Amino acid sequence: MVERAGRRIPEATVARLPVYLRSLLAMADDKQATVSSERLAELAGVNAAKVRKDLSYLGSYGTRGVGYDIEYLVFQMSRELGLTQDWPVVIAGAGNLGAALANYGGFGDRGFPVVALVDADKQKVGQKVAGVPVFHIDDIDDLVAEHDIAIGVIATPAEAAQSVADHMAAAGIPSILNFAPALITVPEGVSLRKVDLAVELQILAFHEQRRNDELLHPKTPSFDPESLGEAINA
Amino acid sequence: MVERAGRRIPEATVARLPVYLRSLLAMADDKQATVSSERLAELAGVNAAKVRKDLSYLGSYGTRGVGYDIEYLVFQMSRELGLTQDWPVVIAGAGNLGAALANYGGFGDRGFPVVALVDADKQKVGQKVAGVPVFHIDDIDDLVAEHDIAIGVIATPAEAAQSVADHMAAAGIPSILNFAPALITVPEGVSLRKVDLAVELQILAFHEQRRNDELLHPKTPSFDPESLGEAINA
DNA sequence: GGTTGTGAACAAATTCACAGCG
DNA sequence: CGCTGTGAATTTGTTCACAACC
Numbered sequence: 039m040v041e042r043a044g045r046r047i048p049e050a051t052v053a054r055l056p057v058y059l060r061s062l063l064a065m066a067d068d069k070q071a072t073v074s075s076e077r078l079a080e081l082a083g084v085n086a087a088k089v090r091k092d093l094s095y096l097g098s099y100g101t102r103g104v105g106y107d108i109e110y111l112v113f114q115m116s117r118e119l120g121l122t123q124d125w126p127v128v129i130a131g132a133g134n135l136g137a138a139l140a141n142y143g144g145f146g147d148r149g150f151p152v153v154a155l156v157d158a159d160k161q162k163v164g165q166k167v168a169g170v171p172v173f174h175i176d177d178i179d180d181l182v183a184e185h186d187i188a189i190g191v192i193a194t195p196a197e198a199a200q201s202v203a204d205h206m207a208a209a210g211i212p213s214i215l216n217f218a219p220a221l222i223t224v225p226e227g228v229s230l231r232k233v234d235l236a237v238e239l240q241i242l243a244f245h246e247q248r249r250n251d252e253l254l255h256p257k258t259p260s261f262d263p264e265s266l267g268e269a270i271n272a
Numbered sequence: 273m274v275e276r277a278g279r280r281i282p283e284a285t286v287a288r289l290p291v292y293l294r295s296l297l298a299m300a301d302d303k304q305a306t307v308s309s310e311r312l313a314e315l316a317g318v319n320a321a322k323v324r325k326d327l328s329y330l331g332s333y334g335t336r337g338v339g340y341d342i343e344y345l346v347f348q349m350s351r352e353l354g355l356t357q358d359w360p361v362v363i364a365g366a367g368n369l370g371a372a373l374a375n376y377g378g379f380g381d382r383g384f385p386v387v388a389l390v391d392a393d394k395q396k397v398g399q400k401v402a403g404v405p406v407f408h409i410d411d412i413d414d415l416v417a418e419h420d421i422a423i424g425v426i427a428t429p430a431e432a433a434q435s436v437a438d439h440m441a442a443a444g445i446p447s448i449l450n451f452a453p454a455l456i457t458v459p460e461g462v463s464l465r466k467v468d469l470a471v472e473l474q475i476l477a478f479h480e481q482r483r484n485d486e487l488l489h490p491k492t493p494s495f496d497p498e499s500l501g502e503a504i505n506a
Numbered sequence: 507g508g509t510t511g512t513g514a515a516c517a518a519a520t521t522c523a524c525a526g527c528g
Numbered sequence: 529c530g531c532t533g534t535g536a537a538t539t540t541g542t543t544c545a546c547a548a549c550c
Contacts, residue, residue, distance in 0.1 A: 050541055056474040061455060074509065081455055086509095087543055094511055102510045103550045119474055120481030127473070134375060134402075138368035143430055143453045144470030149477070168368075189476055196377055212483075213476045219377045221295060221315055229479055233472055236378030238465055239361070240290040240353055242423055242447045243383070245463050247354030249446075284519060308531065320531095321521055328533055336527045336532045 047118070051092045055119055057082045058089070060144075062112045074105040121149045126185045128211070130202045131194035132157040132165075132172045135217060139193055140168035153185045158198065175205055182209040189213045196220035203230075281352070285326045289353055291316045292323070294378075296346050308339040355383045360419045362445070364436045365428035366391040366399075366406045369451060373427055374402035387419045392432065409439055416443040423447045430454035437464075 047055075061081040065073055075093070079086040093099065093106065096114050100106045116122055127145065129136045132155045139145060140152045155172045157163065163174045173181060181187060190206035192199050192214065199218035206214055213229040216222055224230045281289075295315040299307055309327070313320040327333065327340065330348050334340045350356055361379065363370045366389045373379060374386045389406045391397065397408045407415060415421060424440035426433050426448065433452035440448055447463040450456055458464045 048541070052478055053471075053475060055478075056468070056471040057455075059474075060453070060468075064455075076509085083455070083457075085543075087545095088541090090510065091512080091542080098511065100510050101550065102548070103508045105509065118478075120477045121474065125473070125477045125480070134368045134372035138372050138427075139469060141368060142469055144468075145473065148470065148474075150470070150473050188480060189473060191473075193372075213480050215472055215476060219294070221291075221298075221317070229476060229483075231472055231476055233467065233469065234290070234294075234378070235373060235376050235467065236382065236384070237287075237290040238449055238467055239359070239379065239384050239423060239425075240293075240355065240382075241287060242449060242463060242465055243354045243359045244286055244289075244352075246359070246422060246447050249463075282519070310531085319521075321523095322519090324532060325520080325534080332533065334532050337530045338528070339531070 047095045051095055054082070054084065054088075054092055055115055058092070059112065059115050059119070059121075062108055062115070066108050066112060070108060072101075072105040073108055073111075075100075078106070123149070125150050125188040126153045127151065127189045127191055128154045128156060128178065128181055128185075128187050128206075129170075129191045129193055130156050130175065130206070131192065131198070131218075132159070132162045132167050133193070133195075135193040137167045139191060139217070140170045150189070153187065154181050156181070158194075175202065178205050179209045182211060187211050189215060192216045192218050192222075194218055281329045285329055288316070288318065288322075288326055289349055292326070293346065293349050293353070293355075296342055296349070300342050300346060304342060306335075306339040307342055307345075309334075312340070357383070359384050359422040360387045361385065361423045361425055362388045362390060362412065362415055362419075362421050362440075363404075363425045363427055364390050364409065364412075364440070365426065365432070365452075366393070366396045366401050367427070367429075369427040371401045373425060373451070374404045384423070387421065388415050390415070392428075409436065412439050413443045416445060421445050423449060426450045426452050426456075428452050 058078060061078060062073070075086045075089040079089045082089070093111070096118055099111055099114055127150050129139055129152055136155055140155060144150075146152055152170050155167055155170050156175045156178055157172055158175050160174060162172045165172050188211075190211040190213070192202050194202055196219050199216060199220040200222045203214055203216070203222045203224055207225050207228050211228070214224060214231075216230065216232040217235070219234060219236055222230070292312060295312060296307070309320045309323040313323045316323070327345070330352055333345055333348055361384050363373055363386055370389055374389065378384075380386055386404050389401055389404050390409045390412055391406055392409050394408060396406045399406050422445075424445040424447070426436050428436055430453050433450060433454040434456045437448055437450070437456045437458055441459050441462050445462070448458060448465075450464065450466040451469070453468060453470055456464070
């Protein structure tokens with residue numbers, strides 16, 4: 039099912055497909071029928087050659103002289119990304135971050151139903167947060183058994199993250215997405231991705247510093263387009 | 273000040289330095305004096321050669337046969353990342369996500385003081401969320417003028433994101449971090465990074481699907497280590 | 507004419523492997 | 529002897545440029 043066009047899709051492409059998909063869905067809502075690689079590139083903030091190369095890994099779904107049929111491309115892309123099935127999610131941590139994620143456009147929506155929140159605080163158990171019921175962390179095995187949970191999201195304070203990950207792995211959750219500002223380890227065979235919100239700030243700060251620095255001490259032509267504007271958006 | 277060792281630090285390295293830094297700070301708290309590339313690699317979830325290469329861009333701060341002096345490395349790395357100065361942050365959107373970010377370990381902490389929240393809802397203006405005062409979005413020019421805001425964080429619903437970005441750019445904020453599930457554009461000269469929380473889920477789902485697929489239809493040696501465990505943590 | 511799809515050229519990033527140093 | 533630092537080799541990703549096609 040995966041690898042339609044014979045090639046294994048490169049990791050860098052996998053990371054961009056969801057971005058294209060979002061633009062395509064927006065255009066589909068606008069009743070647009072086709073889109074060129076040029077236009078899609080503009081919306082996604084990359085260049086057109088990259089879009090064409092990326093889409094070519096899915097197969098030859100464009101029409102020369104015309105562009106890509108949006109609806110068809112959405113279908114193919116969703117299938118490739120595994121979005122034709124639901125991936126039930128449980129979120130650990132019923133605080134602000136957990137609530138924000140449970141509400142986030144694109145979680146509940148696009149194939150990632152948040153079936154439960156879990157928390158260590160028994161006060162919160164039984165409540166609903168963002169419309170999602172809160173269970174105790176110890177109930178996670180039952181939740182996994184009952185809902186076939188595909189992804190566990192960690193939205194707890196840093197101190198609790200490793201313990202929560204252990205619970206999740208033990209309960210048989212195959213993929214974990216960690217938002218806590220902590221480094222955690224998981225058993226072999228469990229997928230782990232981390233999103234460190236502070237890391238993003240640090241990267242921005244670095245670029246800002248570099249930019250200030252380069253404006254003060256210009257290189258060869260007194261101006262380096264690489265350091266400004268869109269180039270940074272990568 | 274930047275580019276200590278004569279080389280321009282590669283983008284991929286810049287994105288990993290904050291991750292190393294977090295581990296180093298944790299070890300410093302534990303009163304450890306030195307660390308090997310091997311150990312640091314383990315903590316950060318990468319391989320040792322990469323750690324050495326990355327650190328070499330900062331300069332030759334290790335000692336052969338011994339490892340790296342943690343405290344010194346923290347200092348050099350912080351300087352390189354621009355973390356010896358504060359980068360005041362304003363967060364747009366005083367909802368759950370805004371509150372979560374204002375609370376997030378590593379924002380307020382490590383050099384990114386959240387000086388204000390802004391919101392379009394006049395009901396919220398004047399309140400405090402996570403200890404941070406809420407202002408109206410129209411007051412953003414004053415806030416920037418007063419606090420020398422370096423980074424604007426967008427934590428609003430998707431619909432409001434572009435308008436907020438426009439306000440921020442107009443007020444002269446040089447760097448924007450967008451958490452809203454929307455594609456936005458900014459004027460040339462403004463840095464933009466986006467964190468799409470749903471994209472991370474989609475990438476996990478894709479890997480999960482690929483893994484299931486490969487277990488059902490094994491390739492050459494009936495088992496492809498690339499598709500399992502740590503390899504995915506990248 | 508307009509736009510895709512893709513080899514080929516190029517650039518960036520990763521990994522290897524080992525000399526060099528403490 | 530252990531571990532860093534780094535050239536060289538390899539792999540991965542990007543961009544170019546143009547033939548193929550609608």
